[in-house]
Amino acid sequence: MKIYALSILEVSSSQSTVLASAQDLSSFSFYERGTVSEFLNFFTRTVAEHTPQGQRQSVTENNYVFHIYNRGGEEQLVAVMVTDGEYPGRPAFSVLTKAIETFSSKVPRSSYSNPASIPFPELKVYLAQYQDPRNADAIMRVQQELDETKIILHQTIESVLARGEKLDDLIVRSDALGAQSKRFYQTAKKQNSCCVVM
Known part of the structure; x- marks a missing residue:
């Protein structure tokens, strides 16, 4: 996943002016960077001019995705992010x-x-900081933590079973479980015996 450019534009009367921009073209050779930069700037302005006020959209061109947010309003500001196809839209x-x-x-x-003359170094900071979309999206971060927890739990159960201990034997030997809990476990096991857990 890669962010190539992040720009803020003013769009008025179907004309756009780039007010601030940051690019990371380090993945291209030195000789390609000028051409790629021109391409990104041209399409950034084009998609900004063709996005209605108050709208968000994503436009794909070749291997690039242009994410556009036209906030509209009095300032007529539009923000455009250029990413590869793998970068998720929500972040x-x-x-x-x-x-x-x-x-x-x-x-x-x-x-x-x-x-x-507009100094806005925050775009360069955002460009670097949000190369990993999990930094921008709390939901993605929580999902990753849940996935890691599932892996750990799965590995823990497998490691217990790998040592030769069976869950059934642990339940039977447990003094901590009352007779009713043991019966519940055995009944539930019988009812679920037709199902296979993957």
Whole structure:
């Protein structure tokens, strides 16, 4: 998964102006970077101009996915992230929302007329920080933790069974379980004997 570019644009009357941009083209050879940068800039402006206000969309071109968030409103700000096809959409839109909100709060609208003078180093920070989409999306992070927990539990049960101990023998020998709990376990085992757990 890779983020290639992150940009903030002002779009008015179907014209766009790049106000801030950051790119990571380190995966391309030195000689390709200029051409790739031009391609990304051209398509970034094009998709920004063709995304209606208040809309989010993802557009695929070759091996690139352009995630666009047109916040609209008085400022007419649009954020665009260019990724490879593997980068998930939900974290991309989380980053775009964060980038556009931070830009809006830190950069006065009066400076939009001179984009070359707009200092916004946060885009470079976001570009580096969110290369791993789990950093942008709490749900993905929780899902990964759950998956890791399932693996650990699965390995633990397998390791107990690998030592030659059977779960049935442990239940029978357990003094901690009352007679009713043991009967419940045996009844449940009989009812589920037709099913195979994978």
